[in-house]
Each structure stands twice: as structure tokens, then as C-alpha cells.
Amino acid sequence: MHPELVTRNSSLSTQSDEVLVRVEGVSKKFCRSLKKSLWYGVCDIAGELNPFAKHGERGMDHRGGSAESGSISPATIYPPPATHAAIAEARDKDLRDGEFYAVRDVSFELRRGECLGLIGHNGAGKTTLLKILNGLIKPDRGRIEMNGRVGALIALGAGFNPILTGRENIYINGSVLGLSKKEIDEKIDEIIEFAEIGDFIDMPVQNYSSGMSVRLGCSIASSLSPDVLILDEVLAVGDTSFVIKCLNRVRTLSARAAVILVSHNMQSVSSFCTRVILMDHGCVMIDAPNSSEAIDRYFEMVPHTTHETGSREAVIESILLEGGGRLSHGSTGRLELKFSISSSVEAALITIYIADETMMPLVCMPVKNEHGDFLRCKPGTHKLFISLGSIDVVPGKYSLIVSFIEESSKRVLLRSQGLTEFRVFSEKVHSGKIMRPATARMESR
Amino acid sequence: MNRQEMRRIYTPEPLLRHPVAMMREIADDMWAGRELAWRLFLRDLRAGYRQTLLGYVWAFLPPLVAAATFIFLQSQGITRIEVVGISYAAFALMGTLLWQIFVDALTSPSASFGAAKAMLVKITFPREAVLVGGLYMVIFNALIRMVLIAAVMILWNIPVGPTLAFLPVALFGLLAAGFALGLFITPISALYGDAARAIPIVAGFWMLLTPVVYPPQMSGIAGWLATWNPVSPLIVTARECLTGQTLTMLGPFFVVAAASLLLILVGLIGFRIAMPHLIERMGG
Numbered sequence: 001m002h003p004e005l006v007t008r009n010s011s012l013s014t015q016s017d018e019v020l021v022r023v024e025g026v027s028k029k030f031c032r033s034l035k036k037s038l039w040y041g042v043c044d045i046a047g048e049l050n051p052f053a054k055h056g057e058r059g060m061d062h063r064g065g066s067a068e069s070g071s072i073s074p075a076t077i078y079p080p081p082a083t084h085a086a087i088a089e090a091r092d093k094d095l096r097d098g099e100f101y102a103v104r105d106v107s108f109e110l111r112r113g114e115c116l117g118l119i120g121h122n123g124a125g126k127t128t129l130l131k132i133l134n135g136l137i138k139p140d141r142g143r144i145e146m147n148g149r150v151g152a153l154i155a156l157g158a159g160f161n162p163i164l165t166g167r168e169n170i171y172i173n174g175s176v177l178g179l180s181k182k183e184i185d186e187k188i189d190e191i192i193e194f195a196e197i198g199d200f201i202d203m204p205v206q207n208y209s210s211g212m213s214v215r216l217g218c219s220i221a222s223s224l225s226p227d228v229l230i231l232d233e234v235l236a237v238g239d240t241s242f243v244i245k246c247l248n249r250v251r252t253l254s255a256r257a258a259v260i261l262v263s264h265n266m267q268s269v270s271s272f273c274t275r276v277i278l279m280d281h282g283c284v285m286i287d288a289p290n291s292s293e294a295i296d297r298y299f300e301m302v303p304h305t306t307h308e309t310g311s312r313e314a315v316i317e318s319i320l321l322e323g324g325g326r327l328s329h330g331s332t333g334r335l336e337l338k339f340s341i342s343s344s345v346e347a348a349l350i351t352i353y354i355a356d357e358t359m360m361p362l363v364c365m366p367v368k369n370e371h372g373d374f375l376r377c378k379p380g381t382h383k384l385f386i387s388l389g390s391i392d393v394v395p396g397k398y399s400l401i402v403s404f405i406e407e408s409s410k411r412v413l414l415r416s417q418g419l420t421e422f423r424v425f426s427e428k429v430h431s432g433k434i435m436r437p438a439t440a441r442m443e444s445r
Numbered sequence: 446m447n448r449q450e451m452r453r454i455y456t457p458e459p460l461l462r463h464p465v466a467m468m469r470e471i472a473d474d475m476w477a478g479r480e481l482a483w484r485l486f487l488r489d490l491r492a493g494y495r496q497t498l499l500g501y502v503w504a505f506l507p508p509l510v511a512a513a514t515f516i517f518l519q520s521q522g523i524t525r526i527e528v529v530g531i532s533y534a535a536f537a538l539m540g541t542l543l544w545q546i547f548v549d550a551l552t553s554p555s556a557s558f559g560a561a562k563a564m565l566v567k568i569t570f571p572r573e574a575v576l577v578g579g580l581y582m583v584i585f586n587a588l589i590r591m592v593l594i595a596a597v598m599i600l601w602n603i604p605v606g607p608t609l610a611f612l613p614v615a616l617f618g619l620l621a622a623g624f625a626l627g628l629f630i631t632p633i634s635a636l637y638g639d640a641a642r643a644i645p646i647v648a649g650f651w652m653l654l655t656p657v658v659y660p661p662q663m664s665g666i667a668g669w670l671a672t673w674n675p676v677s678p679l680i681v682t683a684r685e686c687l688t689g690q691t692l693t694m695l696g697p698f699f700v701v702a703a704a705s706l707l708l709i710l711v712g713l714i715g716f717r718i719a720m721p722h723l724i725e726r727m728g729g
Contacts, residue, residue: 030725037726038636038637038726041636041722041723041725041726042636044722045632045715045718045719045722047459048459048460048461048718048719048722049461049715049718131724132455134568134569135453135455135569136566136567136568136569136721136724137721137722137724137725138455138456138457138721138722138725139455139456139457140457141457142456142457143454143455143456144454144455144456145452145453145454145455146452146453146454146455147451147452148451148452149451150453150569152568152569154567154568161488161492163491163492163495163496164488164491164492168488168491171484172484172485172488175480175481175484175485176481176564176568176570177568177570178477178570180480181480227451
């Protein structure tokens with residue numbers, strides 16, 4: 001995503017007391033085995049159809065009963081961790097064989113103008129929670145109240161028929177999303193224009209490139225003006241300029257709506273969201289109005305891994321980053337690197353990169369000597385004391401990549417990723433990847 | 446739109462606990478989805494035959510082939526089915542064309558549900574529209590077959606009687622019965638692939654147990670089936686309308702038609718209850 005175009009939307013929006021999404025103690029069970037899951041499905045349907053069946057074992061929760069009569073319940077209560085665990089344990093008893101909780105005891109409230117970021121690792125239950133919020137599947141426990149029109153940028157182009165033209169598909173897709181023919185007639189020119197499809201609109205959708213169908217789907221879905229907007233990693237696709245356009249559209253929509261955003265991109269979460277919930281194994285780990293706290297925890301949960309490639313004619317014996325993995329923004333990074341070069345190598349050159357949490361290199365630093373020439377390393381064991389200069393990457397989680405290349409043949413001797421994971425801290429939240437001041441000389445009359 | 450209208454509450458509580466609210470929701474969604482249903486039908490209609498050479502011929506090819514089989518057997522004297530009044534070929538063709546209407550209605554809900562799977566598991570919309578859209582398709586195909594039946598009647602010079610006026614009701618009965626049964630199969634076929642495999646086999650055998658290519662029998666198991674097979678009165682009545690005969694099975698016809706309407710109602714309720722459980726298991 002493109003954080004430079006995103007500002008915290010709280011400044012734009014009109015936050016009100018109007019609660020659009022109310023989630024109270026929602027849990028959802030899932031079954032790992034397909035055969036069992038299908039059979040449980042049969043049992044659940046039969047159980048619901050049988051008016052005499054006892055529904056106690058499904059764990060009916062009447063906490064939300066009062067809200068049905070129209071009264072607004074007080075602020076959502078989060079059980080302290082101890083009771084949380086106790087409840088979880090007690091309720092595990094009503095899991096059937098092979099089942100587990102995909103979502104467990106999730107509660108929150110969302111008002112108009114708020115944007116909630118749902119983060120967590122794969123399988124944490126984010127998408128399942130969205131499906132419950134969207135009314136696709138029923139919760140096994142708890143209560144959900146959705147007020148107003150719900151729009152979801154999840155399945156872009158759902159219902160597209162490949163044989164029909166783009167124009168025909170706009171009518172179908174719009175209709176699926178709840179627009180009437182009249183409304184589509186009014187919006188169709190705008191939709192086509194926004195999708196930047198041009199003459200292709202009267203061509204069958206099967207001839208579209210994947211980017212074009214995503215654009216068309218996004219254009220249709222974002223032409224609605226929902227009260228509750230659900231976004232699930234949709235903006236990860238499409239080309240750059242369109243993503244920016246879409247993002248701006250979403251930002252306009254989100255000023256008037258309650259937004260729930262699922263993303264693995266922490267920068268868009270921190271710049272978009274007014275509140276972040278971190279989920280793990282179906283439970284809410286943190287529900288914080290300050291996104292950085294939740295994002296910190298999210299990064300801590302990532303298992304640290306290193307990857308090595310190359311001929312292994314160079315071996316890193318030890319690597320130490322001064323500051324114990326926690327650096328403040330703007331400080332000078334110092335690195336101690338001990339390595340050995342095999343005798344088959346004539347001379348090796350070293351390059352160090354700072355990579356972000358997706359292992360994408362951000363800063364490339366060829367290692368040079370004090371005269372500004374490339375440092376040539378002969379076979380043997382060496383220890384280097386390297387200054388990385390000022391750490392000007394924005395707060396986040398980073399790691400180093402060290403690569404050894406033979407000088408003449410350009411052969412990769414070793415490329416080691418994910419070394420000495422470290423965090424960069426700062427008082428402020430910055431957009432962009434690198435933050436350093438620009439100096440100006442002012443001439444005034 | 447009215448805010449109160451737009452409030453949706455999801456709880457694990459069985460929907461049947463509030464039957465009135467549920468019925469109202471079904472009715473609301475049916476109404477809200479009327480345009481969508483029409484659009485889905487148009488989509489399937491346009492797309493369905495766009496990539497074929499024979500086009501709409503496929504709508505009546507299966508019953509023609511089925512009828513041809515029996516016409517051949519009869520013409521060679523392998524079967525000796527006695528039909529009063531009209532030629533056997535016309536009789537068999539009418540039978541299979543009418544039977545196909547029933548089978549179409551039977552397979553329609555599960556087929557349209559399966560085709561809409563990608564949509565159902567991802568977005569919320571009035572789900573009943575998928576069923577209704579499929580039903581429009583069945584009706585459309587039925588009308589095409591009626592054109593063929595008309596051709597058969599002209600070709601064989603079949604006299605038209607006053608009972609022809611009852612034909613729409615008879616066809617409605619066929620559609621309703623097929624659709625009702627299809628609704629009950631839908632949740633099963635969404636969970637287990639067995640259903641989709643079993644339907645053609647069962648339907649093929651069922652046709653032979655129904656007076657489709659032979660007139661209703663008076664004795665034996667066939668006689669018992671003519672009375673107790675629920676599709677028998679529907680097929681027999683519809684064909685009698687076409688051939689201008691007196692309607693002999695009007696009583697059973699109305700019983701089956703009324704029961705079908707009731708079952709459709711029950712089926713729609715069941716469909717709505719089963720839906721979240723099905724979506725949960727269909728992934729997406």
C-alpha cells in the first residue's frame with residue numbers, strides 16, 4: 001500500500017456516538033477434519049430444525065438480550081486475562097471431537113468514523129470473524145449487531161460471468177451487491193470511468209487481464225456508500241496507480257462509515273486505523289487505541305528465521321548489532337561481523353542491507369574501507385567493525401542481509417537474510433520507509 | 446433507507462425460535478432479491494448457450510432422445526404398450542417432455558446453488574434470489590418444450606379439447622413438485638457430493654416407475670405406483686390436458702400440488718436455516 005497518501009482518518013471524519021458494529025463475546029468453532037465437519041454440519045442443521053432440541057450445549061449467551069429491546073449497553077467489558085483463560089477452559093468442554101475455536105470470545109464496538117485494524121498471523125481467526133460480521137456464518141456463541149448498510153471489499157468481482165461483457169457484468173455484480181437497476185444506470189458511467197477499462201467494457205470478461213477484472217470489481221464495490229465497510233486485504237492487488245485511487249476512495253468512504261480492515265501490511269494499518277485488535281488463535285490479544293502497541297506485539301509473535309543461499313565459501317561466525325536489537329531512530333548503527341572466507345576465493349566483497357519485515361531490502365550499504373574503496377577480503381577469518389551510519393528507517397521491525405560476492409567472478413559466496421533482527425523506535429508515527437530531514441536555505445524579501 | 450430496516454443481528458439462537466420474524470425475513474429477502482433473480486436468470490440465459498453450436502436445442506435434446514428410445518422399441522415390437530386415441534410416438538414424446546420439466550425443476554435448486562457457490566461463500570445478498578433465478582430458467586426451458594409439444598400435436602393431428610385450459614395449472618403442479626423436492630436435496634448436495642451423482646440415476650429409474658412412456662396401469666406394482674407415485678397424477682393430468690381427454694386423476698393431482706406448495710414453504714425455511722452451516726463447510 002501507499003502510506004504517503006494515507007493520513008490518519010480521524011482528522012477527516014466525524015466520529016459520533018452512533019455504534020454501528022457491536023460484537024459481544026463472539027465465538028466460532030471449526031473442525032479440522034472434513035468428513036467430521038460435514039457430519040457436524042448435518043447435526044447442526046438437524047438440531048436447528050428440531051424445535052424440541054436443547055440448545056443449551058451450543059452455549060447460548062444472553063448477554064446481548066438487553067440491546068434487542070433498543071437500549072444501548074454500556075462500554076464493552078473485556079475480561080481480565082485470568083478469567084479469560086478460565087472461561088476458555090470451561091468452554092472447551094463443549095467442543096466436539098476434532099473441533100477447535102477459530103474465534104474465541106471476541107468483543108468490540110465500532111462507531112461511525114472509526115477504523116478498526118484486525119491484525120494477526122495466518123489462522124488467527126481474522127477472516128472467520130469477518131465472515132461472521134458479514135452474516136455469512138453464524139456465531140456459535142455471542143451476539144453481533146450491525147447497523148446500516150454493510151459493504152465489503154472482499155470478493156471483488158464475485159458473480160462475474162466470464163462469457164458476458166463487462167457492462168453486462170456490472171449490472172449483475174451491482175445487483176448482487178444490492179443496487180437496483182436504476183441506481184446502476186445512474187452510476188455505470190462513473191464505474192466504467194473509475195475502472196479505467198475503456199473500450200474493453202463491451203468485451204467478454206474472460207478476455208480481461210486479471211488486473212482489469214480486479215479494477216472493475218473494485219470499482220463496482222466501492223461505488224456503494226456503506227455505513228459499515230469491511231476490507232480484507234483487497235488492496236494488495238492491482239497496479240500502483242489504481243491502488244492509490246482505490247485507497248483514496250476508501251478513505252472518503254471511511255470518513256462516513258465504520259471501517260474494519262484486515263491487513264498484513266503494518267504500515268497501512270498504522271496509518272489507516274484509529275484502533276487495532278491483535279488476534280492470536282482466535283482470541284483477542286490486544287485491543288488498543290494506539291496502533292503501535294498492537295503492532296509491536298504482532299512483530300514479537302513472528303518467529304525469527306534466517307535464510308542462506310550461495311556457494312557457502314564464506315561463513316558468518318558471529319554477528320552483533322550494538323544496542324541489543326532496539327535502536328532509536330536517528331542513532332548510529334554499529335555492527336561487529338566475524339566471518340571466514342574459504343581459500344578457493346580470490347577476494348570477497350561485502351554488502352549489507354537493511355530489510356523490512358517482509359525481507360525487502362530498503363537500504364543498500366556496500367562495505368568500504370576508510371579511503372572509500374571497496375573492502376576486499378582475502379581467504380581467512382576476519383572481524384569487521386562496521387558503522388552503518390544514521391538509522392533513518394521509520395519505526396518498525398527490520399533485519400540485516402549480508403552478502404559476500406567474489407570480486408572477479410561476481411559469484412555469490414553467501415547471502416544470509418534475516419540476521420540480527422532489530423526494532424527501530426521513535427516518538428512519532430511516520431509515513432514512508434525512510435525519514436531524514438531535508439535542509440533548506442531560505443531567501444526572503 | 447430506513448435505519449431500523451438495516452439493523453441485522455446475528456446470534457447462535459435457532460431461527461425457528463422466532464418463526465414469524467423468520468418468515469418475514471424470507472419474504473423481505475424474496476422481495477429485495479426479485480431484480481437480482483431476474484438478472485441472474487438473464488445472465489445464465491445469455492451465457493448458457495453462448496458457447497454452444499446447437500444452442501437451445503440442448504433444452505429439449507434429452508427428452509427427445511429418451512422418447513426416441515421408446516418409440517424405437519415400440520416400433521420394432523419389442524415393447525407392446527397400448528395407447529388409446531393417439532399414436533405412441535406422440536404419446537411418448539409428450540411424456541418425456543413433461544417429465545423433463547419435472548426433472549429440471551428437481552435439479553434446479555441444487556444446480557444453481559452449486560453454481561453460485563463462489564458468490565455465496567463470500568458476500569451477503571438475498572440468497573433466495575439464486576433459487577428463484579434458477580426457477581425462472583426452468584420455466585423458460587419448460588416454455589421452449591411447450592413449443593416442441595405444440596409441434597408434435599400439429600404433426601400428429603392431435604385434437605384439442607377444453608381441458609387444454611387446465612394445462613398451465615398442470616404444469617405449475619409439475620414445477621412445484623420438482624422444486625419442492627429439489628429444495629430438500631439442496632442442503633444434502635451442498636455437503637455431500639453423493640447427491641449430485643445419485644440424482645441422474647434415481648431420476649432415470651424414477652421415470653420408468655412413472656407413467657411417462659406408458660399409460661397408467663391398473664394392476665400389479667405398476668398399478669400401485671400409478672396411484673402412489675406422487676409424480677404420476679402430475680404427468681398423467683398434464684398429458685390428458687394436451688390430448689383433450691377427460692382428467693382422470695384430478696383428485697390426486699390437487700393433493701400432490703397442495704402438498705408441494707406446503708413443502709416449498711418448509712423447504713425455504715430449511716434452506717435459510719441450513720445456509721450458514723453450508724457456507725461454513727463450503728469454505729471460500
